[in-house]
Amino acid sequence: MDMKAGLGAVPAPTHEAREFLAYETECRSALKPLLAGLLDTAEAAGWNRRIAASTLMFLAAQHVSAATGSSSDR
Numbered sequence: 001m002d003m004k005a006g007l008g009a010v011p012a013p014t015h016e017a018r019e020f021l022a023y024e025t026e027c028r029s030a031l032k033p034l035l036a037g038l039l040d041t042a043e044a045a046g047w048n049r050r051i052a053a054s055t056l057m058f059l060a061a062q063h064v065s066a067a068t069g070s071s072s073d074r
Contacts, residue, residue: 008033008034008037010030010031010034011030013026013027013030014026035056038052038056039052039053039056
């Protein structure tokens with residue numbers, strides 16, 4: 001099943017990654033509605049919203065740890 005189809009589009013950044021504050025702020029704004037939608041979907045499926053959010057934080061931290069030192073860091 002392709003879950004990406006239901007997530008919506010992520011707009012491209014308008015700031016360079018070296019402009020960290022503006023870049024990060026823009027990224028947060030781009031991802032916030034997608035995260036809310038994902039949590040809504042998880043909750044509608046029967047998951048506790050708080051547990052789902054906590055799990056996403058855990059998975060994000062794992063992703064950052066795994067990416068440390070790799071070419072995916074930007």
